[in-house]
Amino acid sequence: MDSTEMAWRIRRHTVEMTHVSHGSHIAPAFSCADIIAVLYTGILNISPQNLQDKDRDIFIMSKGHAGAAVYAALAECGFIPKEQLLQHYANGSVLSGHVSHKGVPGVEFSTGSLGHGCCVAAGMALAKKKDKRKGRVFALVGDGECEEGSVWEMALFAKHYSLGNFTVIVDHNKMQSLDYCDKTIGLTKLKEKWEAFGWTVKEADGHDHEKLKHVLKEQNVEDPCCIIAHTVKGKGVSFMENNILWHYRDPQGEYYDAAVKELERKR
Ligand SMILES: Cc1ncc(C[n+]2csc(CCOP(=O)(O)OP(=O)(O)O)c2C)c(N)n1
Secondary structure (H helix, E strand, O other): OHHHHHHHHHHHHHHHHHHOOOOOOOOHHHHHHHHHHHHHHHHHOOOOOOOOOOOOOEEOOOOOOHHHHHHHHHHHOOOOOOOHHHHHHOOOOOOOOOOOOOOOOOOOOOOOOOHHHHHHHHHHHHHHOOOOOOOOEEEEEEHHHHHHHHHHHHHHHHHOOOOOOEEEEEEEEEEEOEEEHEEEEOOOHHHHHHHHHEEEEEEEEEEHHHHHHHHHHHHOOOEEEEEEOOOOOOOOOOOHHHOHHOOOOHHHHHHHHHHHHHHHHHH
């Protein structure tokens, strides 16, 4: 499957998942749907067959609240049955709202408490390096998540250990849960901040699949790499785009119908 079809399917599944469960975080999932689609269709060396392979790539969804996008990609890649997606956010389901690795093959670490996943990912990258293992480690963080102090401890750590096998992707949609990032805790000169920590920094349109493939394919030798992906929160359904309401709101009634209609038209 190509990345465009994968991104469409991630968005389409996410509408159903959040509609059925009355679950939140549709806009955070739409924001990174293209990044996840590109990762799972041509970058990550992971499959249901190589999950025990110590040389596999590792992906950690540090902004774990957008777990629907990961579950949808895993279902499309054969890690979990597609029918299971509709249990997302349901009581007792293994597909919890925030990504969980318990009972979900393909999820490497449970996340949701922002600022943690990327730190564990850095530790995994160091373990790979020490064990002389192949494979790269990727972590997807939110820009609001970059307001967590632990993210910057991780940045120091990854540079100190020259983790060239480690890539952090920042989903830079300029929004967080209740407002714009800049109105909460400013993130000005985000590129310069990562550079000041000694990272190689690249920027890309987070919805341009060719650009994403280009920056994600290149691997650094010594420095850890940060890719700042410029995105639109809610991307794919026009009334959700850049609209803070859709961080938590779930699509019901006329909103559900309109979201489905727009996505079907865009296929
Ligand atoms: C440690 C922690 N504090 C607060 C929250 C509540 N929370 C969930 S999503 C979110 C906003 C995240 O913003 P961002 O990282 O920019 O993600 P995006 O805008 O892409 O959804 C917050 C504060 C959390 N999950 N973890």
